[in-house]
Amino acid sequence: MPNKACVRAHTNIALIKYWGKRDETYFLPMNSSLSLTLDKLYTDTMVVFDGTFTEDAFYLNGEKQSEKETKKISKFLDLFREEKKTGLRARVESINHVPTAAGLASSASAFAALAGAANLALGLDLDPQRLSTFARRGSGSATRSIFGGFVEWDMGTCSDDSLAVPVDDAGWDIGMVIVAVNQKAKEVSSRIGMKRTVETSPFYPAWVEAAKKDIVDIKAAIAAKDFVRLGEITEANGMKMHGTMLGAEPPLSYWEPDSIVAIKTVQALRKQGIPCYVTMDAGPNVKVLCRLSQAETIKAALSEHFAADKLIITEPGQGIRELTE
Numbered sequence: 001m002p003n004k005a006c007v008r009a010h011t012n013i014a015l016i017k018y019w020g021k022r023d024e025t026y027f028l029p030m031n032s033s034l035s036l037t038l039d040k041l042y043t044d045t046m047v048v049f050d051g052t053f054t055e056d057a058f059y060l061n062g063e064k065q066s067e068k069e070t071k072k073i074s075k076f077l078d079l080f081r082e083e084k085k086t087g088l089r090a091r092v093e094s095i096n097h098v099p100t101a102a103g104l105a106s107s108a109s110a111f112a113a114l115a116g117a118a119n120l121a122l123g124l125d126l127d128p129q130r131l132s133t134f135a136r137r138g139s140g141s142a143t144r145s146i147f148g149g150f151v152e153w154d155m156g157t158c159s160d161d162s163l164a165v166p167v168d169d170a171g172w173d174i175g176m177v178i179v180a181v182n183q184k185a186k187e188v189s190s191r192i193g194m195k196r197t198v199e200t201s202p203f204y205p206a207w208v209e210a211a212k213k214d215i216v217d218i219k220a221a222i223a224a225k226d227f228v229r230l231g232e233i234t235e236a237n238g239m240k241m242h243g244t245m246l247g248a249e250p251p252l253s254y255w256e257p258d259s260i261v262a263i264k265t266v267q268a269l270r271k272q273g274i275p276c277y278v279t280m281d282a283g284p285n286v287k288v289l290c291r292l293s294q295a296e297t298i299k300a301a302l303s304e305h306f307a308a309d310k311l312i313i314t315e316p317g318q319g320i321r322e323l324t325e
């Protein structure tokens with residue numbers, strides 16, 4: 001049995017958002033979501049299981065992690081140990097290739113890479129869709145990083161069928177410009193933010209209904225390669241998600257003044273006839289969905305307000321893959 005493996009997983013940005021769980025134990029979402037996997041931002045993770053290890057050890061970017069962080073990894077690895085009926089402990093070494101200026105949460109690529117590496121190192125041979133149900137138990141958005149391009153996370157009916165479905169390779173002049181407004185650690189994590197929203201926002205039920213319609217419409221736009229429709233649905237869906245947060249108790253907003261600067265710049269570009277659309281997650285950073293061939297033009301307009309190292313152009317990324325030494 002190969003007891004060591006290294007896997008690369010790319011992060012993803014949701015175009016139809018996941019923002020709320022119907023089951024917190026199994027990370028089952030209230031609605032299906034859909035994302036674009038990104039080429040530029042990824043995590044490389046090596047896992048080795050060894051009978052001589054007495055406990056799990058977790059290194060991130062070369063630094064040994066705290067007991068608290070290591071416990072999270074152990075809990076996640078237990079899913080794989082249980083599947084393999086083994087008690088072997090592991091050493092995990094993860095390197096996040098997320099430009100520091102990006103301040104982008106990399107839980108999606110991190111848990112997808114760890115899932116892929118554990119699967120190979122234990123010789124479990126889980127197929128990608130089954131593997132996505134394991135990645136989901138680390139972080140919901142990780143479900144989608146198993147595949148490349150446009151990926152749907154089908155909400156499913158139970159833990160076994162809440163999984164990733166590849167939709168399209170996005171190889172038709174699709175790109176994203178990321179505006180790293182700031183990389184301060186956010187006060188309210190996605191996990192806490194969505195829980196508060198589900199529990200207290202009067203707008204939340206309407207969001208779920210709208211997202212269920214949006215995902216049908218966005219898949220039709222992708223099938224038709226209708227970029228304008230794809231962008232309009234993306235921007236509206238993200239804004240509706242943020243609208244639910246404003247209705248939470250206490251109200252929640254991740255936006256900062258520079259987020260608005262980026263949004264206004266994108267709106268001005270649209271007025272000039274450049275189709276580009278914004279989406280935001282649980283942080284102030286702004287992601288601009290655009291034609292890859294127009295990304296440099298969009299970056300130039302944004303560079304009026306943001307330093308070059310805060311602006312990242314990325315193509316669509318691929319699904320997880322093994323890295324051989």
Ligand SMILES: O=C(O)C[C@@](O)(CF)CCOP(=O)(O)OP(=O)(O)O
Pocket residue numbers: 013014016017018019027033107138139140141142190191280281282
């Ligand atoms: O990615 C999206 O669909 C939208 C968000 O990024 C936020 F806008 C949610 C990400 O939530 P995640 O960090 O996966 O939560 P976990 O399951 O509690 O770990």
